[in-house]
Amino acid sequence: MPKPPDSAIPSIDRTIALVGLMGVGKSTVGRRLARRLGRDFVDADAEIEAAAAMTVSDIFAQLGEPEFRAGEARVIRRLLDGAPKVLATGGGAMMNPDTRALLKARTVTVWLRADLDVVAQRVGRRDTRPLLRGKDPKATLAALAEARYPIYAEADLTVDVGAGSHAQAVEAVVAALRAVPLRKDDA
Secondary structure: OOOOOOOOOOOOOOEEEEEOOOOOOHHHHHHHHHHHHOOOEEEHHHHHHHHHOOOHHHHHHHHOHHHHHHHHHHHHHHHOOOOOOEEEOOOOHHHOHHHHHHHHHHEEEEEEEOOHHHHHHHHOOOOOOOOOOOOOHHHHHHHHHHHHHHHHOOOOEEEEOOOOOHHHHHHHHHHHHHOOOOOHHHO
């Protein structure tokens, strides 16, 4: 059960969706942010794995990226029903035009952005990322950034999380949320 929300943060009556490259901290920051806001946290990749009864890596290997993205779109649509929450999306979720439109219409999107060297160091610690397997992490991340950053830039907020702690990243997101003008349906 989530704790009562931080009263210093304006009430935003919609899901807060964290977007950005793999390894930027969406899941870890999302869990902490949800606690701070008194909301439930949901990780889209974990929900995709539960729905498919397979790991993300296995889905990519056995069914391919297009099938993973189709499942991701279905799961995100389902996750946006119900009470507002904090949602950590997969790094490629915003690349699907339908998913992107859904997120823009029903959430406050927050792009967590970090220097590629920091992200490459983080993702290099484990071999669980299908898009990086057998590749140079920095070069792959640079190519992904080139393709994805213009799309991520459509997010409602951009928060530079840098190489600092997760607690600092949460504080940066909270500060950005304080500045969000409420939409008519948020009041």
